[in-house]
Amino acid sequence: IQRTFSIIKPDATKRNLTGKIISKFEDAGLRVIASRRIQMTREQAEGFYAVHKERPFFGELVDFMISGPVVIQVLEGEDAIAKNREVMGATNPENADAGTIRKEFALSVGENSVHGSDAPETAAEEIKFFFKDEEIV
């Protein structure tokens, strides 16, 4: 059993897609074991995406992530990191497989509805960035 960190991004919360996205996780066997809806601060968004700070889209990404509420979650399940990324689909919705969250809901490569950790180390770091141990049940 493994844990991963997920964000339902502002483009999705604005369009009232939170429940539909969570259903996709649950249908895939992922369990929501922590969840909170927050308005990210610029400092939080810059810290969370610090690995992308030299990329040309960094400013746009931070502006987008603070443009509305997000739902941060910890998902648990067998092979949760890979499974979550499978359910999310490719970063660019044009390349995402049918039935994935990004194929169905994403608006563009930037406004792509969800974030999911990409490795065990980043999952652990990202979970710790937003949640206390006692919030994860």
Ligand code: ATP
């Ligand atoms: P995430 O980390 O959000 O789960 P990912 O791992 O598929 O997505 P990354 O390459 O880590 O994609 O990029 C992080 C985020 O930065 C993407 O989800 C997207 O919102 C944004 N992004 C990536 N590439 C671009 C781009 N070319 N233009 C605009 N935004 C981008």
Ligand code: MG
């Ligand atoms: Mg990533």
